[in-house]
Amino acid sequence: MDWKEDACDWNSHGHKHGHGHGHGHGHAHGSGFFAQSGQMDQMNNDLTQQSDSMTFMEDCKNWDIVKATQYGIIDRCKELVEAGYDVRQPDKENVTLLHWASINNRKELVKYYISKGAIIDQLGGDLNSTPLHWAIRQGHLPMVIMLMKFGADPTLLDGEGYSGLHLAVQFQHMPILAYLLSKGQNIDTPNLYGQTPLMLAAHKVIGPEPTNFLLKFNASVTAVDKLHRNTALHWAVLSKNENAAHFLLEAGANPDAENAKGETPIDLAHQFRNPLMLHMLTHVKKERSHIQNPFVKRLQKYKFSFMTGLCVLMLWTAGYIADMNTESWLLKGTLFACLFAIVNLATRWLINVHIQNLVVPAFLLASILLMFLTWFIWFLPDLSEAIFQITFCLSIVGLLYYFYKTWASDPGYIKSSLEEKKKTVITLAEAGFLDFGLLCGSCLVRRPARSLHCFLCDCCVAKHDHHSIWTNNCIGAGNHRYFVGFLFFLSLVLGWMFYGTAVYWSSHCTFNYSNEGIWGVLIQVVTCSPWVLYIFIIVCVHATWSSLMLLSQIYQITFLGLTTYERVNLLKRMKNSKHPISLRKTPYNLGCAANIVNFFQLRCFGLFKPAVIDWSQQYTLSPHVGSAAPGTFLSV
Numbered sequence: 273m274d275w276k277e278d279a280c281d282w283n284s285h286g287h288k289h290g291h292g293h294g295h296g297h298g299h300a301h302g303s304g305f306f307a308q309s310g311q312m313d314q315m316n317n318d319l320t321q322q323s324d325s326m327t328f329m330e331d332c333k334n335w336d337i338v339k340a341t342q343y344g345i346i347d348r349c350k351e352l353v354e355a356g357y358d359v360r361q362p363d364k365e366n367v368t369l370l371h372w373a374s375i376n377n378r379k380e381l382v383k384y385y386i387s388k389g390a391i392i393d394q395l396g397g398d399l400n401s402t403p404l405h406w407a408i409r410q411g412h413l414p415m416v417i418m419l420m421k422f423g424a425d426p427t428l429l430d431g432e433g434y435s436g437l438h439l440a441v442q443f444q445h446m447p448i449l450a451y452l453l454s455k456g457q458n459i460d461t462p463n464l465y466g467q468t469p470l471m472l473a474a475h476k477v478i479g480p481e482p483t484n485f486l487l488k489f490n491a492s493v494t495a496v497d498k499l500h501r502n503t504a505l506h507w508a509v510l511s512k513n514e515n516a517a518h519f520l521l522e523a524g525a526n527p528d529a530e531n532a533k534g535e536t537p538i539d540l541a542h543q544f545r546n547p548l549m550l551h552m553l554t555h556v557k558k559e560r561s562h563i564q565n566p567f568v569k570r571l572q573k574y575k576f577s578f579m580t581g582l583c584v585l586m587l588w589t590a591g592y593i594a595d596m597n598t599e600s601w602l603l604k605g606t607l608f609a610c611l612f613a614i615v616n617l618a619t620r621w622l623i624n625v626h627i628q629n630l631v632v633p634a635f636l637l638a639s640i641l642l643m644f645l646t647w648f649i650w651f652l653p654d655l656s657e658a659i660f661q662i663t664f665c666l667s668i669v670g671l672l673y674y675f676y677k678t679w680a681s682d683p684g685y686i687k688s689s690l691e692e693k694k695k696t697v698i699t700l701a702e703a704g705f706l707d708f709g710l711l712c713g714s715c716l717v718r719r720p721a722r723s724l725h726c727f728l729c730d731c732c733v734a735k736h737d738h739h740s741i742w743t744n745n746c747i748g749a750g751n752h753r754y755f756v757g758f759l760f761f762l763s764l765v766l767g768w769m770f771y772g773t774a775v776y777w778s779s780h781c782t783f784n785y786s787n788e789g790i791w792g793v794l795i796q797v798v799t800c801s802p803w804v805l806y807i808f809i810i811v812c813v814h815a816t817w818s819s820l821m822l823l824s825q826i827y828q829i830t831f832l833g834l835t836t837y838e839r840v841n842l843l844k845r846m847k848n849s850k851h852p853i854s855l856r857k858t859p860y861n862l863g864c865a866a867n868i869v870n871f872f873q874l875r876c877f878g879l880f881k882p883a884v885i886d887w888s889q890q891y892t893l894s895p896h897v898g899s900a901a902p903g904t905f906l907s908v
Contacts, residue, residue, distance in 0.1 A: 338363055341372040346380055359390045367396045374403035374419065377412040382419070392424050400431030408436050411445040416452075417702055426452055433464025441469045441482050446713060449482060451701045454694035459491045466498030467507075474516040475507035481713075483508075483516040488716055489690070493525040501532035509540045509549055517552060527553040572627075579630045583638035586615055587810075591642070595803040629728075632741045633679065639810050643769050644668060646807045651772035654779050660768075667764045674758035675743065683748035684734030684888050688717045721890050722860075724837055734888040737835040742817075749887040753872055756829070759822040766815045773808050776801070829871050833861035 332345050337357055340348040349369075353359060362368050370390040373381040382403075386392065393402045404424040407415040416436075420426065426436030434442065437457055440449040449469075453459055460468045467475070470491040473483045483504075487493075496503055502510075505525040508517040517537075521527070527537050535543075538557070541550040563569065571578055593607045647664060655661070688696070693716040700706040700718065711718055712732050714725050724736035726746045735749035747755045781800035797805055828834050832855050834842070839855065846853045861867065869880045 337369060338372060341369050341378065341381055342376055344376065344378045344381060346384070349381060350384065353384075353388055359385045359388045360394070362394075362396055365397065368394050368403070370394065370403045371396050371401075371406055374412070374415055375406040375410050377407070377410070377415050379414060379418055382415065382422075386422055392419065392422050393428060395430075398431070402428055402430070404428075404436060405430045405434075405439060408439045408445065408448055409443055411443065411448065413445075413447050413451060413701060413706060414704065416448055420455065426455075426457055427461065429464055435461055435463060437461055437469045438463050438467075438472055441473050441486070442476055444477060444482060446482060446485060446708065447701065447706045449485065450697045450711070450716065451706065453489050454697040454701075459486060459489050460495055462498070466496075468492065468495050468497075468504070470504045471495070471497060471502070471507050474504045474513055474520065475511050478511065478513050478515070480515040480519060483513075484519045485713065487519055487523045488714070493520055493523050494529070496531070499532075501530075503529050503531075503537075505529065505537045506531055506535075506540060509537045509544070509546070509553075512544070512546055512549065514548055514552065517549060521552065521556045527557050575627045576630050576634065579627060579634035580637050582615075582618070583631070583634045584641055586611070587635075587638050587642055591803050591806045594806050595801070629741075629744050633744050636742055636814070637675075639814060640668070640671065640765070642807060643765065643811065646804070647769070647772055650801070650804055651776055654775050655772060664765070664768050667761055667768060671758065671761035671765050674754050674761055677754040678740070678747070678751050678758050679743045679745055681745075681751040681754060683746040683752075684723075684736075684750040685729070685746075685748075686712075686715070686717045686720065686723060686732040686734060686888055688715075693717060718891065720888055721892060722835065722838070722887055734890075735835060736837055738837060752835075756822070756825050759818055759825065762814065762818045763822055766811050766818065769807070769811045770815070773804060773811070776804055830864050830867055831861075832856065832858070833867045834858060 332340065332343070332348055335343075335345065335348055337349055337352040340352070359369050368390065370382065370385050370392070371394075372378075373385060393404070395402060397406070399405070401409075402424065404416065404419045404426060405428075407419060408426075429435055430439075437449065437452055437459070438461075440446075440452060460470070462468055463472070468491065470483065470486045470493070473481075473486055477483070491504075493504055500506070503525065505517060505520045505527065506529070507513075508520060517525075525537075530536055538550065538553045541553055563572070589611055590608070593604055593611065596604060596607075598604070652661070696718050697706065697711065697716065700711055709719075712725050714727070715730070715732055717732055719725075719732060720734055722735045723732050725732045726736065726739050728739050729746050731746075733746045733748040735752070737747040737752055737755075739746050740755065743755070743758070745751070777797065777800065781796055824836070828836065828839055832839060834855070838858075838860075842853060842855055842858075846855075862870065868874065870882045873882045873884070874880050875882065
């Protein structure tokens with residue numbers, strides 16, 4: 273028999289591994305009469321592997337059926353079964369052949385044993401488990417799918433009282449957990465002690481997963497176990513699982529829920545002296561009671577308008593204090609301290625986590641409003657020509673328009689109903705592609721090409737660029753062009769403000785650098801108009817980040833064809849890669865002209881024909897992008 277034959281399948285992955293791979297040849301190729309030393313070594317290795325494989329083949333002919341099953345020696349197993357071995361007969365450890373085939377992911381043997389009468393849900397082993405339990409413990413998703421197709425019941429409890437869901441949670445096999453839930457398993461199935469998978473995750477698995485994953489499938493946060501009447505939050509506190517507690521509280525878990533002893537999660541945090549957990553629970557409790565205030569409820573409805581108004585009032589008051597006609601720095605310092613105290617108290621009482629994200633965009637809008645007023649009150653007398661006023665007003669209108677479009681437009685959120693998510697999981701799993709490189713583990717949707725999950729928005733975004741704090745929104749396929757327009761008009765407005773400031777200072781302030789020096793000039797600028805200096809500082813702050821971001825965006829769009837995330841990710845890989853990676857040589861870079869036409873969708877009355885790609889539905893590279901040279905691009 274040829275040593276390459278797979279009768280003993282010695283290359284397969286097994287419960288035990290006794291030999292290496294041996295697909296060599298029996299001779300070496302030389303040049304002339306003498307072979308090179310490397311070729312001779314290869315020949316010797318091949319002959320050794322051939323000898324080992326023949327020895328292995330001879331050995332497996334004498335193996336018992338259990339060992340042959342562990343290694344996946346199909347011919348030997350069939351030989352013994354045909355000779356009369358009962359596939360339902362357990363070994364001395366009360367383990368059947370189907371158990372051994374399942375734990376070693378031997379799909380062909382599982383099919384064969386079931387065709388020969390193996391009991392699909394037979395209990396065995398020390399834990400009194402079914403073959404499906406064994407496959408779940410080992411994380412063999414293909415085996416789980418096959419066994420369930422043959423009728424295996426994942427709701428059966430093993431000797432520890434765990435169902436298939438509980439085992440997937442305990443061993444953190446997220447693809448299996450997703451598949452079981454998508455096939456209709458009750459997410460709140462109790463184990464022998466009444467613990468749901470969510471309680472087990474909070475109790476036994478330290479970290480955010482799989483607690484967060486189960487909550488995505490609407491696991492109950494109010495369910496209690498049979499014995500202690502603990503909720504999942506109780507179990508998270510008992511196990512000091514701060515990550516699980518955080519997600520449970522976000523999902524609405526009650527920190528005042530009482531167990532059988534009348535203890536709340538807050539009481540348990542006190543008993544176990546866990547200050548971090550105690551702070552988390554008490555903070556959420558105070559915040560929820562605070563939200564019940566009628567004024568705060570109304571505030572939540574108009575939170576962005578409120579934050580913008582508060583920022584306008586704060587910035588205007590600070591500028592007014594600086595511009596007061598008094599030389600008493602002590603008075604101004606006292607007023608600034610009072611302003612800071614009032615703002616601090618107001619934000620503590622009125623602003624919660626959900627409003628805090630609006631502070632930065634509200635500050636930006638407040639700054640734009642003060643710039644607008646400064647232009648028409650301070651700069652207008654010196655720039656009264658129509659060209660200045662019309663251009664500045666058009667710049668302000670363009671800025672507000674593109675800010676609104678960036679803020680209000682859908683950046684490309686990948687949305688799907690729970691039933692659609694379950695269908696996606698089943699389809700990918702049964703096709704053999706269920707991994708969290710293709711499926712987002714947070715929102716459970718199939719990830720399109722160039723998409724990324726934003727944890728601030730809690731959603732996958734098509735062609736994700738970054739999450740902008742200035743617009744409190746992700747920048748993606750749906751609003752990236754608007755964001756570039758916003759940066760352009762913001763830079764234009766800031767440029768006009770620099771020009772107006774320079775004209776105002778040259779007209780109203782007297783500078784004598786030769787006599788007073790730079791320090792005297794600075795004093796003159798401060799005393800000439802503190803308000804203008806104050807607005808100038810705000811303009812400098814916004815000009816710094818906006819100009820750098822605009823230049824970065826133009827460079828990435830024009831010369832690279834990449835998003836910010838892709839560029840940063842590739843730069844990181846370039847540091848660790850042994851192969852050369854070029855930012856310019858990617859499938860997305862079609863040249864400067866084509867990059868600009870495609871990004872801005874320029875048509876110019878039919879002169880250009882930009883490629884129209886729906887990145888929310890694009891799961892592979894579009895045919896128009898071609899292919900990059902080997903070794904020049906790594907998928908991001």
